[in-house]
Amino acid sequence: MAKIDLSNISHSYNPNDPNPVFALNPFSMTWENGNRYAILGPSGCGKTTMLNIVSGLVRPSAGRILFDDKDVTDLKTEDRNIAQVFQFPVIYNTMTVYENLAFPLKCRDFSKSKTDERVNSVAETLNLKSFLNSPARKLTADQKQLISLGRGLVREDVAAVLMDEPLTVIDPDLKFRLRRNLKEINEQYKTTLVYVTHDQNEAMTFADNIIVMSEGEVVQTGSPKELFERPNTTFVGYFIGSPAMNLFESEPSSNDSVKINNTLIKTNSNLSKLKTKNIKLGIRSEFIKIAKNQNENLVEVNVQKVEDLGNYKLITAKMGSLTIKSKVTRETEIPNQNVKLHIPAEKCCVYEDNKLI
Ligand SMILES: Nc1ncnc2c1ncn2[C@@H]1O[C@H](COP(=O)(O)OP(=O)(O)OP(=O)(O)O)[C@@H](O)[C@H]1O
Numbered sequence: 001m002a003k004i005d006l007s008n009i010s011h012s013y014n015p016n017d018p019n020p021v022f023a024l025n026p027f028s029m030t031w032e033n034g035n036r037y038a039i040l041g042p043s044g045c046g047k048t049t050m051l052n053i054v055s056g057l058v059r060p061s062a063g064r065i066l067f068d069d070k071d072v073t074d075l076k077t078e079d080r081n082i083a084q085v086f087q088f089p090v091i092y093n094t095m096t097v098y099e100n101l102a103f104p105l106k107c108r109d110f111s112k113s114k115t116d117e118r119v120n121s122v123a124e125t126l127n128l129k130s131f132l133n134s135p136a137r138k139l140t141a142d143q144k145q146l147i148s149l150g151r152g153l154v155r156e157d158v159a160a161v162l163m164d165e166p167l168t169v170i171d172p173d174l175k176f177r178l179r180r181n182l183k184e185i186n187e188q189y190k191t192t193l194v195y196v197t198h199d200q201n202e203a204m205t206f207a208d209n210i211i212v213m214s215e216g217e218v219v220q221t222g223s224p225k226e227l228f229e230r231p232n233t234t235f236v237g238y239f240i241g242s243p244a245m246n247l248f249e250s251e252p253s254s255n256d257s258v259k260i261n262n263t264l265i266k267t268n269s270n271l272s273k274l275k276t277k278n279i280k281l282g283i284r285s286e287f288i289k290i291a292k293n294q295n296e297n298l299v300e301v302n303v304q305k306v307e308d309l310g311n312y313k314l315i316t317a318k319m320g321s322l323t324i325k326s327k328v329t330r331e332t333e334i335p336n337q338n339v340k341l342h343i344p345a346e347k348c349c350v351y352e353d354n355k356l357i
């Protein structure tokens with residue numbers, strides 16, 4: 001396993017063009033040894049490019065990559081000691097499942113007993129044990145992808161296992177179980193796992209660190225909790241969470257308060273240094289509740305819709321022309337009229353030009 005440093009990396013696929021387009025804008029970050037990372041963002045934002053730069057399939061236009069402080073920028077993929085799992089299965093059809101899983105070990109002269117031990121352990125984790133002697137081509141698409149995954153996990157000595165949307169072809173139930181298995185593998189073997197996905201649930205349930213990307217930019221890295229509670233841009237607030245964060249156009253009113261729709265909302269932010277009028281107040285629907293005995297940060301709303309979503313209710317309400325969403329427990333009584341919602345100051349995020357202040 002290795003600590004991986006990406007230092008001032010950027011990439012353009014057309015660097016010699018008079019107007020090069022940057023698939024990745026300059027960024028630096030460190031992936032610590034043994035952690036689980038997810039690279040999350042919409043299609044085309046540069047996730048695969050970032051992963052391929054680490055594995056060596058793409059050489060960055062600028063910047064250096066270091067594994068345990070050793071510069072590997074000029075090393076080929078095969079010399080980087082990386083395991084990579086792609087979106088679609090890559091298997092050897094003429095071999096058995098066992099031979100497929102053993103292949104990375106055979107290439108590195110592992111002993112027969114060590115190979116047996118590793119292959120059996122990975123096959124057990126991935127529910128492939130009863131297929132070990134079957135020809136790999138006879139397996140379903142799901143199972144073939146498990147073999148690809150298994151080949152990535154079979155070596156304990158890799159710098160990192162890089163996975164690019166590896167569970168796309170896997171059905172949802174199995175996906176859930178596999179993500180849990182991957183977590184267990186990470187905890188047991190301390191393998192650095194990097195997982196690319198455009199699905200926030202997948203990222204939030206798998207990783208302890210999430211790298212959120214948008215249009216070639218790393219917009220935030222943090223734990224699921226940090227991304228949920230303190231999104232540092234409105235994009236992250238919108239992209240993470242279901243429903244998306246409530247975001248209201250606001251007017252600053254004092255050093256710690258804003259007005260939305262003529263209602264004063266106190267925040268814990270210092271608003272004394274605002275430079276523009278492009279201010280938004282962000283608040284998660286999870287933190288907005290029906291008011292009880294609070295006497296400030298109250299908004300009067302007209303409830304438009306209440307959806308029963310199993311373990312909670314989602315209220316959609318109007319405050320003038322603004323729509324506000326609040327998630328409440330199943331048991332919450334929602335009055336028919338004169339509904340007041342409470343917006344807790346400590347949960348308010350204030351954005352200037354879409355960046356958290
Ligand atoms: N080989 C290539 N040549 C030229 N442009 C490319 C190449 N690969 C990717 N791009 C462009 O670089 C940008 C980032 O692409 P990338 O594949 O890294 O995105 P992604 O986040 O992995 O998307 P997806 O979720 O669809 O897989 C996109 O605009 C894409 O069109």
Ligand SMILES: [Mg+2]
Nearest residue numbers: 047048049164
């Ligand atoms: Mg991709």
